[in-house]
Amino acid sequence: MSRTLRFAPVVLLVLVLAALVWRLAEPPDTKVRSRMTGKPIPQFALPAAVPGKPGLARQDLAGGEPRLLNIFASWCVPCRAEAPMLEELKRRGVAIDAIAIRDRPEDIAAFLAQHGDPYVRIGADPTSQAQLALGSSGVPESFVVDGRGIVRYQHIGPIIPRDVPAILAELEKAR
Amino acid sequence: MRALLVLLALAAATPLRADSSLPPAYWADRQLPDARQEARARALMEELRCLVCQGQSIADSDAEIAGDMRDLVRRRIAAGERPSAIRAWLVERYGHWVSYRPPAEPVAWPLWLAPILLLGAGALLVVRRLGLRRRG
Numbered sequence: 647m648s649r650t651l652r653f654a655p656v657v658l659l660v661l662v663l664a665a666l667v668w669r670l671a672e673p674p675d676t677k678v679r680s681r682m683t684g685k686p687i688p689q690f691a692l693p694a695a696v697p698g699k700p701g702l703a704r705q706d707l708a709g710g711e712p713r714l715l716n717i718f719a720s721w722c723v724p725c726r727a728e729a730p731m732l733e734e735l736k737r738r739g740v741a742i743d744a745i746a747i748r749d750r751p752e753d754i755a756a757f758l759a760q761h762g763d764p765y766v767r768i769g770a771d772p773t774s775q776a777q778l779a780l781g782s783s784g785v786p787e788s789f790v791v792d793g794r795g796i797v798r799y800q801h802i803g804p805i806i807p808r809d810v811p812a813i814l815a816e817l818e819k820a821r
Numbered sequence: 822m823r824a825l826l827v828l829l830a831l832a833a834a835t836p837l838r839a840d841s842s843l844p845p846a847y848w849a850d851r852q853l854p855d856a857r858q859e860a861r862a863r864a865l866m867e868e869l870r871c872l873v874c875q876g877q878s879i880a881d882s883d884a885e886i887a888g889d890m891r892d893l894v895r896r897r898i899a900a901g902e903r904p905s906a907i908r909a910w911l912v913e914r915y916g917h918w919v920s921y922r923p924p925a926e927p928v929a930w931p932l933w934l935a936p937i938l939l940l941g942a943g944a945l946l947v948v949r950r951l952g953l954r955r956r957g
Contacts, residue, residue, distance in 0.1 A: 678872055681916050721841045747883060748841035771845040774889035781914030782874035785885065 680781030680789075682797045686778040687715075692769025695746040696707035696754050702743050702769030709794025714740050714813070715789040716765070717777060719747045720757035722785040728804035729761035735810065736764035740817060743767045746755055747785050788813070792820035841887055849888030855899075862895045865904040868921045869894070869911065878921065935950035 649659045654722050682688070691703035700706075707713055717730060718725040736742055754768065771777055780789065780797075790799035790813065799816040801809060853859040863880065869890065879887040879894070890911075894926035897907050911919050923929045 648835070676875060678915055678918065681914055719841060747845045748889075750842065772843055774886055775893060777878070777886075778890065778893060778911075778914070796864055 661744050677802045678783040679802070680783075680800050682781040682789075683800055685797060686797045687709060687791060687797060690772055690776040690779055691770075692745060692771055695744075695749065695768040695770035696751050696758070700764070701733070702745060702767045703793065706743065706767055707791045708793065710793040711741065711796070712770055712790060712792050712817045714742045714817065716744045717780075717782050717785055717787040717789075718740055718744055719749050719785045720753040722747075724804040725757075725786045726802075728786055728806070729764075731805040731807065731810060732749070732764040733762045735805075735813065738814065739765055740814070743779075745769050745771050747774055747777055752809055790809045790816045790820050830871070845885070845888045846892035848892040848899075850891075851895075853895055853899055858898050859895075861904055862891075862898040865898070865907060866891055866894055868918050868923060869908070870874070 686723070687704050687707050689704050692701050694701040701734060706716060714735065718728075734744060742764050744767070746768055749770065751770075758765075769776065782789075782800075784802070786804050787800040789797050790801075792798050798820040799813075801813060806812065829881055848872050853862060866880040867878050867880045869889040871877045871884055871890070873884050873886055874882050877884075877887070879890045898904065903910050904923075908920055908922075912924075917924050925933070
C-alpha cells in the first residue's frame with residue numbers, strides 16, 4: 647500500500663468529524679418555506695370565523711392594494727407575542743386579513759378581545775385546508791399579497807419588532 | 822406541608838396548550854369505506870412527510886397538521902383523484918421535501934446512479950481480487 651493511501655482513513659475521519667462539528671455549530675434551517683411565493687393565491691373561500699366580521703376568499707386578496715395575510719390561532723402562544731406588532735402594522739395603514747386555523751368562534755373572540763383585533767376579515771379554516779393550499783406549515787405565518795392576488799413574501803413565525811421594517815418594505819415593493 | 826401541596830399542584834398542572842381544542846378532521850383517523858381506495862391513500866400517506874415532525878410520515882404522525890393532511894389525501898382519493906396528482910399538488914406547495922420518494926429529475930440522478938456505481942465498483946474489486954489470487 648502506498649504511503650499516501652495509508653493516511654486515507656485518517657483524512658476521511660477528520661472530514662467526517664469536521665462535517666459533524668459544522669452541523670452541530672450551525673444547525674440546518676428546519677423552516678419549511680412555501681413554494682407559493684411568486685404565484686397567485688390558490689382558490690379558497692372560508693366562512694366567517696367570528697360573528698360580525700366577514701370571512702375570507704381568494705378574491706378578497708386581489709383588490710388592487712397589497713395586503714398582509716396572517717395565519718393565526720387563539721391556541722397558538724407565539725401568536726399572542728406578535729399581536730402588538732400586527733396592531734403596529736395596522737396603525738401604519740397596512741390592511742391585514744387572517745385565516746384562523748382549527749379554532750372556535752368563541753375562542754377567537756376571546757383572543758381578539760384580549761390581544762387586539764387588527765383584522766379586516768377572518769376566515770375559519772377548521773381542518774387546515776386553506777393553510778395547506780397556501781403552502782404554510784404552522785402558526786403564526788404571514789404572507790404579503792400584492793393587489794393582483796400574487797404571493798410576494800412569506801414570513802415564518804411570530805412578527806417581532808425587528809421584522810416590521812422588512813414587512814413594510816415588502817408591502818411597499820408589492821405596490 | 823405547604824411545599825408538598827405546591828409540588829402536588831405543580832404535578833397536576835397541565836402544560837401550556839400547543840394544540841387546538843378541535844377534534845381531528847373527519848377522515849384523519851377514519852378508513853375509507855372502499856378498501857382499494859383506502860390502500861391507495863395509505864400508500865401515499867406513508868410517502869408524505871409531516872410538516873412539523875419532520876422525521877415522520879403523515880401516516881405515523883400524531884400531529885394535528887398530519888391529521889389534516891391525511892384528511893386531504895383521503896378526501897381527494899375518494900373524489901377519484903390519482904395519488905400522483907395529490908403528491909404533485911403538495912410538492913408544488915412545499916417542494917420535493919414533502920415527499921419521501923425522490924423525484925426522477927436531474928437533481929436526483931446521483932441518488933439513483935449511486936447504487937449502480939457502487940455495485941460496479943464492488944464487482945470490479947472482486948474481479949481484480951480473484952484475478953490476483955488465481956495468478957498468485
